[in-house]
Amino acid sequence: MSDSDDPIFDSKQFRTVLGHFPTGVTIVSGMDGDSPVGFTIGSFTSVSLDPPLVGFLPMASSATWEAIERSGSFCVNVLSRDQADLCWKFAKSDNESDRYDDVAWHPASTGSPIIDRAVAWIDCTIEQVYEMGDHLFVLGRVVALEADADHDGNGPFPLLFFKGTLGGFAAEG
Numbered sequence: 418m419s420d421s422d423d424p425i426f427d428s429k430q431f432r433t434v435l436g437h438f439p440t441g442v443t444i445v446s447g448m449d450g451d452s453p454v455g456f457t458i459g460s461f462t463s464v465s466l467d468p469p470l471v472g473f474l475p476m477a478s479s480a481t482w483e484a485i486e487r488s489g490s491f492c493v494n495v496l497s498r499d500q501a502d503l504c505w506k507f508a509k510s511d512n513e514s515d516r517y518d519d520v521a522w523h524p525a526s527t528g529s530p531i532i533d534r535a536v537a538w539i540d541c542t543i544e545q546v547y548e549m550g551d552h553l554f555v556l557g558r559v560v561a562l563e564a565d566a567d568h569d570g571n572g573p574f575p576l577l578f579f580k581g582t583l584g585g586f587a588a589e590g
């Protein structure tokens with residue numbers, strides 16, 4: 418980057434301003450051999466209906482992503498308002514092997530973990546990975562998906578992230 422490309426803001430302001438964009442919270446899961454792996458991801462998005470594609474942006478240096486990429490597939494678990502503890506647990510560093518302790522899950526068709534009582538899950542194969550600055554854009558092809566699967570017919574409320582804190586959703590319109 419040349420001097421003339423230097424931004425007029427610092428990384429703190431970048432984080433603060435971008436933190437004003439609310440997101441849902443997901444755990445992107447996968448398998449590292451026989452071990453479940455996963456991390457908290459807010460940058461999940463729907464990309465294309467036909468073909469069915471979704472995407473998210475992990476840090477390029479993420480060891481969890483490295484393991485998931487090796488397996489060739491991942492599952493996106495959309496967290497419910499009752500799963501705030503999982504959001505923080507799967508975002509902490511140096512606890513990778515403990516993240517699934519006390520977490521009930523079963524394998525999707527790709528083998529990636531579906532976390533019990535998530536609002537929705539989207540099981541994908543990895544279609545493409547693009548380098549984007551210090552992050553990667555991972556494009557996934559959806560092979561199976563389900564919403565409200567184990568909530569006894571009562572749609573659960575999603576978990577939301579805004580300005581560094583977690584909250585719930587209230588319908589107003």
Ligand SMILES: Cc1cc2nc3c(=O)[nH]c(=O)nc-3n(C[C@H](O)[C@H](O)[C@H](O)COP(=O)(O)O)c2cc1C
Pocket residue numbers: 442455456457458459460461474475476478479480481482504505507508509510511513578
């Ligand atoms: C609500 C929330 C959303 C997050 N979204 C992302 C994201 O989209 N991309 C990313 O790289 N990290 C994101 N993180 C941070 C990662 O979860 C965190 O860096 C985690 O330690 C990554 O796992 P790893 O160290 O095993 O790679 C988010 C954290 C939180 C709390």
